[in-house]
Amino acid sequence: MRSKLILATAIVALSACSGAPSVTNEAALPNSGVNAPEMNDAMAPPTAEAATDAASYLGKAGAGDLFEIESSKAVLAKTGNADVKMFANMMVDNHSQSTKKLKAAAKADGVSVSPPKLDPAQQAMLDEIKSAQADRVDAIYKAHQTQAHQAALALQQAYAAEGDKPALKKAAAEIVPVIQKHIETLGKLPG
Template structure:
């Protein structure tokens, strides 16, 4: 019964937040809003509380969104790319980010953090744009997107590793940052070889 009340409270809180917003939210924004309602300082009894600071939960949702996007874009590249280096990199994205996503999901569950179920609108648009391209045009745009994405993800991981408040999320970020750095170095080499 307690669990039923908890689930209903979360559902009502989500509807209330969605009703108050001026427009539809993407998956990341919805997860961030839901995590905000779990704030232990105001309504732990109704929501079950969240075991981390708001900045740590935002890190988790952003990292999850980026990780899901890397996997989805990697799968797209495996289908559409004609470049062996790009395909090799895409395989690494699916494997490495898939593993990191699973680790983050497990960690988030222990902290009662809601992660987005899908990528945000920005990544959906990028995927839609890439889907329209073929051959060398696809490869060039995919590689460019991977450089940009990995630069942002590396900064995200480094910032959390340095400034995060939750020890386990900090450790996750510290362990993930070198992998992201390796990806960034590799994709920059591929990018430079395509000029």
């Protein structure tokens, strides 16, 4: 059953990343309680258009960092896997640093930063990690981290290329290789 959920999640994630048409409601993920279109929407990377103004970018980047930090803290409370623990600790540290970097850049650009808030899809993923059984939490965490990092990479790349504030564009460009390293490390995690 676990492998079916992971396979279904991977298929939906790939279709979201490739721009393939979304799946119909009849294609709900088995025993997940989530319909495929909701998952598809949750995993769709932000569009470049949505990420080019500072306020939208900061809101999405802040929510992304908050998800990475909170989901990593949640998995640390459950996992027994040393590699997952190491990755989760790295997420807490690196995403705390990127939040500080973006706040400083926003200040330099004269842009106010609102406190971050998870969107409904991020909250659902966090809740799933928190409620997961210990024997399934690593795979769920890895799947959600992969989705979140793909979205974060698209967001940072789009703002670095087309953003409207110079210090924030520079910060986004500096964050891109960090996210790419996270994605590479995720590929090596079990689950």
